[in-house]
Amino acid sequence: MPDFFCYFQFRNTTMSAITNKTILITGGASGIGKLMGELCLQQGAKRLIIWDIDRKKMHESDAAFTNNGYEVHSYYVDVRNVDEIKLAADDIKNKWGAVDILFNNAGIITGNKNFYEFTHDDIENTMRINTNALMHVALEFLPGMIERKIGHIVNIASAAGLIPNPKLSVYCASKHAVIGWGESLRLELEQISKDLHVTTVTPSYISTAMFEGVRSPLVPLVRPQVAAKTIINGVKKNKIYVRMPWIVYAVPFIKGILPVRWMDFLTGKIFGFHKSMDAFKGKNE
Numbered sequence: 001m002p003d004f005f006c007y008f009q010f011r012n013t014t015m016s017a018i019t020n021k022t023i024l025i026t027g028g029a030s031g032i033g034k035l036m037g038e039l040c041l042q043q044g045a046k047r048l049i050i051w052d053i054d055r056k057k058m059h060e061s062d063a064a065f066t067n068n069g070y071e072v073h074s075y076y077v078d079v080r081n082v083d084e085i086k087l088a089a090d091d092i093k094n095k096w097g098a099v100d101i102l103f104n105n106a107g108i109i110t111g112n113k114n115f116y117e118f119t120h121d122d123i124e125n126t127m128r129i130n131t132n133a134l135m136h137v138a139l140e141f142l143p144g145m146i147e148r149k150i151g152h153i154v155n156i157a158s159a160a161g162l163i164p165n166p167k168l169s170v171y172c173a174s175k176h177a178v179i180g181w182g183e184s185l186r187l188e189l190e191q192i193s194k195d196l197h198v199t200t201v202t203p204s205y206i207s208t209a210m211f212e213g214v215r216s217p218l219v220p221l222v223r224p225q226v227a228a229k230t231i232i233n234g235v236k237k238n239k240i241y242v243r244m245p246w247i248v249y250a251v252p253f254i255k256g257i258l259p260v261r262w263m264d265f266l267t268g269k270i271f272g273f274h275k276s277m278d279a280f281k282g283k284n285e
Helices: 031-042 055-066 082-096 120-148 169-190 224-236 247-257 260-270
Strands: 022-026 047-052 072-076 101-104 151-156 196-203 241-244
Touching: 022 031, 022 120, 031 047, 031 055, 031 101, 031 224, 047 055, 047 082, 055 072, 072 082, 082 120, 101 120, 120 151, 120 169, 151 169, 151 224, 169 196, 196 224, 224 241, 241 247, 247 260
Parallel strands: 022 047, 022 101, 047 072, 101 151, 151 196, 196 241
Antiparallel strands: none
């Protein structure tokens, strides 16, 4: 998809290699996290480090990858807990040094509720996992990247960070924050080195268990394999944004020219986003 809609962004044309790199993926034992890890290994990554809280899926991923001769290391890390982040990060740095590419992928969705139906714990949990954790994890590995003047942070945000949606208010807030932080971090790192990159990923709904029951009449759900491949290709090209499907590239442009009420009508009545969570039954935690 042409980047015309992507704020006419300019990108470094030097390709980021996956080959011989140390890759860390949070939430990497299932879904697009696992698929991205698999693609990185297939494209020559030196080692893959997985952080997750599902021990069963971590064991299954380890077995599948190591049986194919890949180097994989899994850690049980609850990214809500800063102490666990620090302990795991210290162990990684002591054993293997710097992480080359960090995929901030772990996330949750608390949907199908009006804001006044949320609890304080719902809000806290969503923001700690979807927003705060990304910053805490990055903070552990950025010094090594900055010291070497090379590295890449990939933040899995969402199109929900671009488009307001009823019954997704807290999730939208968490993803808006990720986009804002990632953009600011990118500008900071570009002042240090042209080889320090931040990629922000803003997909629409992906057809995984996390979004089971979501309906999107005019905008097709993105298949996980397509999402993973698109993200990895975007990272290799040092893209500032990776957006999918193609219509998401148009969102900032359309928001910039349409009055708010017209945008509400377009997203709610035409595209049906405002009813997309009515039958939601995915991972609502």
